[in-house]
Amino acid sequence: xxxTESMTNRSxxxxxxxxxxxxxxxxxxxPDALAPGExxxxxxxxxxxKRQVEAAFAPVAAEIAxxxxxxxxxxxxxxxxxxxxxxxLIQATTGGSMGEAIKLVQVGEATAPRVSLTGQVMPARxxxxxDAVAAGLLAVTAASAIVTMLDRVAPRIDPARADAAEAELxxxxxxxxxxxxxxxxxxxxxxxxxxxxxxxHEEHRAQRDFSMRExxxxxxxxxxxxxxTGAPIKAAVEALVAQGLRANHDATDATRDQRSVAQMRxxxxxTICRHAxxxxxxxxxxxxxxxxxxxxEELQTGIGAATIDGIDLPLPAxxxxxxxxDLQVIPVVLGSDSEILDWGRDRRGFTRAQKLxxxxxxxxxxxxxxxxxWTEVHHLRWWKRHRxxxxxxxxxLLCTACHHRLHDDGWDIHIDGIGVNATVWLIPPPWIDPAxxxxxxxxxxxxxxx
Numbered sequence: 001x002x003x004t005e006s007m008t009n010r011s012x013x014x015x016x017x018x019x020x021x022x023x024x025x026x027x028x029x030x031p032d033a034l035a036p037g038e039x040x041x042x043x044x045x046x047x048x049x050k051r052q053v054e055a056a057f058a059p060v061a062a063e064i065a066x067x068x069x070x071x072x073x074x075x076x077x078x079x080x081x082x083x084x085x086x087x088x089l090i091q092a093t094t095g096g097s098m099g100e101a102i103k104l105v106q107v108g109e110a111t112a113p114r115v116s117l118t119g120q121v122m123p124a125r126x127x128x129x130x131d132a133v134a135a136g137l138l139a140v141t142a143a144s145a146i147v148t149m150l151d152r153v154a155p156r157i158d159p160a161r162a163d164a165a166e167a168e169l170x171x172x173x174x175x176x177x178x179x180x181x182x183x184x185x186x187x188x189x190x191x192x193x194x195x196x197x198x199x200x201h202e203e204h205r206a207q208r209d210f211s212m213r214e215x216x217x218x219x220x221x222x223x224x225x226x227x228x229t230g231a232p233i234k235a236a237v238e239a240l241v242a243q244g245l246r247a248n249h250d251a252t253d254a255t256r257d258q259r260s261v262a263q264m265r266x267x268x269x270x271t272i273c274r275h276a277x278x279x280x281x282x283x284x285x286x287x288x289x290x291x292x293x294x295x296x297e298e299l300q301t302g303i304g305a306a307t308i309d310g311i312d313l314p315l316p317a318x319x320x321x322x323x324x325x326d327l328q329v330i331p332v333v334l335g336s337d338s339e340i341l342d343w344g345r346d347r348r349g350f351t352r353a354q355k356l357x358x359x360x361x362x363x364x365x366x367x368x369x370x371x372x373x374w375t376e377v378h379h380l381r382w383w384k385r386h387r388x389x390x391x392x393x394x395x396x397l398l399c400t401a402c403h404h405r406l407h408d409d410g411w412d413i414h415i416d417g418i419g420v421n422a423t424v425w426l427i428p429p430p431w432i433d434p435a436x437x438x439x440x441x442x443x444x445x446x447x448x449x450x
Contacts, residue, residue, distance in 0.1 A: 062105055062109045157193060207224065237269055238371050242371075294320060306320045354395065366396050375398055378396055
């Protein structure tokens with residue numbers, strides 16, 4: 001193993017530096033005595049410290065696993081310590097979960113330098129991940145997700161392309177929530193290995209089921225469906241949920257809808273079924289459009305992968321062609337004469353066509369990734385205060401919560417480029433980030449460039 005004294009010293013030095021930084025921003029004051037900016041800095045410092053500790057411990061975990069190999073039998077390090085597996089030993093030592101212990105071992109092994117049969121030291125199996133983990137930029141959870149996916153597709157893609165994807169994933173992953181990281185990983189896998197998407201989709205389709213039973217005066221539903229089957233269900237239900245959420249925007253305490261989102265979804269399903277029994281038209285309106293992103297060539301040939309707003313896992317292009325037989329499919333055509341996508345000052349509200357175009361660019365809420373049905377188009381330069389125009393370059397999709405949070409906390413939004421390929425940047429206020437480093441927003445957070 002290559003966990004040398006110099007590596008140990010480097011890790012301890014980085015941890016000491018992180019502790020010093022934490023002491024500088026936090027001092028000896030209690031958390032409730034910190035100003036908002038100081039509290040944000042302390043939170044960031046603790047995050048950096050945790051990542052540095054994980055980076056230092058991952059190679060130790062890998063060495064524990066190496067010395068606990070099954071073939072060692074009674075001489076296994078873990079067994080000598082009274083544990084059946086190295087993960088169980090690490091779990092007991094750290095107090096974390098079994099999954100966290102396994103990830104530490106996995107990342108330690110994937111980021112350790114290797115030795116050839118001739119004794120030559122070679123780079124780590126995943127060098128970009130190794131560098132990011134060592135620098136404290138990437139947490140073990142994110143590193144494990146990237147390594148797992150890349151190892152899964154490695155037999156079917158060119159090594160150079162895998163290395164390029166690894167480098168890009170490492171640059172996109174820091175700062176993402178767990179659900180955003182999952183979205184990035186599954187879309188990256190479909191991008192790298194589109195041939196593997198169709199077999200998985202067909203397997204999921206074969207496993208679809210739905211059951212309902214009456215128990216204790218209630219109906220209990222359970223089931224699972226593939227993305228192709230579930231996409232219109234999700235779109236219809238979320239459209240009705242969005243109506244309830246938007247109604248709460250200007251509601252008073254007396255008129256506010258007190259239902260949870262889960263209760264709204266249950267009531268939405270009942271509403272759809274009641275109307276389906278008695279009429280041909282459902283009360284869901286234009287927001288139930290299923291927004292699918294794919295190239296014209298992929299739609300025509302049925303080869304490739306498509307993404308659907310509000311759904312993490314991409315869909316095979318062939319499945320989209322089947323959806324097109326039953327659902328309304330609206331192609332996004334920019335610069336044509338069929339739709340006016342820039343209105344200047346002629347009208348205040350954005351049109352449905354404009355919202356669909358922005359949904360292609362933003363993928364839902366440009367900030368948190370909420371479904372498009374939950375969002376509204378907001379002027380970057382306000383209509384009244386700044387005399388802002390109702391043009392695509394001045395619009396962004398935001399859910400109500402993010403809209404208020406960004407305005408109240410002093411965030412800014414910049415759009416680089418034109419049309420659906422433009423890039424959305426979220427600019428934090430100085431009290432959150434004194435350098436005001438732009439943060440990538442919109443659908444590009446989850447999309448590999450090549």
